[in-house]
Amino acid sequence: MKPPRSILVVVTRRIGDVLLATPVIRSLHRHWPDAAIDVLVFAGTDGVLAANPDLREVLVIAERPTAGAHLALAKRLWRRYDLSISLVPSDRPTLYAWLAGRCSTGLVVDSPKHRWKQWLLDRRVSYDNANTHTVNLYLRTLDMLGVAATPEVVAGWSAGDAAKVSHALKSAGISGEFAVLHPSPKFPYKSWTADGWRDTGKWLAAQGLQLVLTGGPDADERACVATIAQTLPGAIELAGKLTLNETACLLAQARLYIGPDTAVTHLAAALGTPVVALFGPTDPVKWGPWPAGFTGKHNPWQRYGSQHAGKILLLQGTGMCVPCMHEGCKRQINSLSDCLQQLPASRVIAAAATLLKERTMPPTQVNPHVQ
Secondary structure (H helix, E strand, O other), X not given: OOOOOEEEEEOOOOHHHHHHOHHHHHHXXXXXXXXXXXXXXXXXXXXXXXXXXXXXXEEEEOOOOOHHHHHHHHHHHOOOEEEEEEOOOOHHHHHHHHHHEEEEEEEEOOXXXXXXXXXXXXXXXXXXXXXXXXXXXXXXXXXXXXXXXXXXXXXXXXXXXXXXXXXXXXXXXXXXXXXXXXXXXXXXXHOOOHHHHHHHHHHHHHOOOEEEEEEOOOHHHHHHHHHHHOOOOOOEEOOOOOOHHHHHHHHHOOOEEEEEOOHHHHHHHHOOOOEEEEEOOOOHHHHOOOOOOOOOOOOOOOXXXXXXXXXXXXXXXXXXXXXXXXXXXXXXXXXXXHHHHXXXXXXXXXXXXXXXHHOOOOOOOOOOOOO
């Protein structure tokens, strides 16, 4: 196709989805370096793109906008871009792509119910919700555009972000190697036990590692992290105190990261930090952390069992139902998942020991826009 001067990428979903869309953005930027690339996301998920060097602008819309907000966005988007790409097969993202692009492409569900969305788009890619990793699925939208895939999840930060992280570490007295623990995911069904975090943290401290605890700004997340920090003398508690870009800068310096299925775990993996990822009901085929430097078009993860790829060791909870792909044992996001609640600390400690033995390189140099 004729090189576009302007491109819009639509990925109106959660923070992890937005982060895993960055390989598409990077691929477009490398193929058409003169094109201005914007992205449309839900409000509250845009922080993960704040330091992305491949973007001109990040547009936001509320997850449940008013009719007036819908109309204002429609007017703003109308045929503004030479090319638009929807990475979400739902109704609104498809409409946004159709409104915005003089030429549009996107993911669609191949069924009669969704046929109308296929008619809106100039190019369509079948949505596979079962057997393709999210990064590879998103990259498939580029095939018919003749754009070579760059399967690189992009995380970056500014010099100001690095200065804030450096100040936080120095103020806490951290001058040596440290491990980052991320005990509290946004949704409880992805969470592990407080006792598991305590025992693992104490083992890491006994290995000579200082401990940094991270978490989101929500009150429940901060309370969870604070409770665990009380059981780990000397641990630094940074829940709610860092932006996602500042968190990325912190993770790049860590000797080890341990966390559940959350956007921060994807960040750590993208930066090449050794990662122990705790997975329960979530399908690793779709949502396993994308290993830094992984370039294969096949999936880096299988559906069943604990696995090791690159610097990531993915621990899967046990049980005949794992992964069930449901939101907790009670099928709602605030319920717990038995497969994670029954995961012993001994398995996590063994995984951490494996990665610590493999790590021989010094921590990543702290520079702005590392990727």
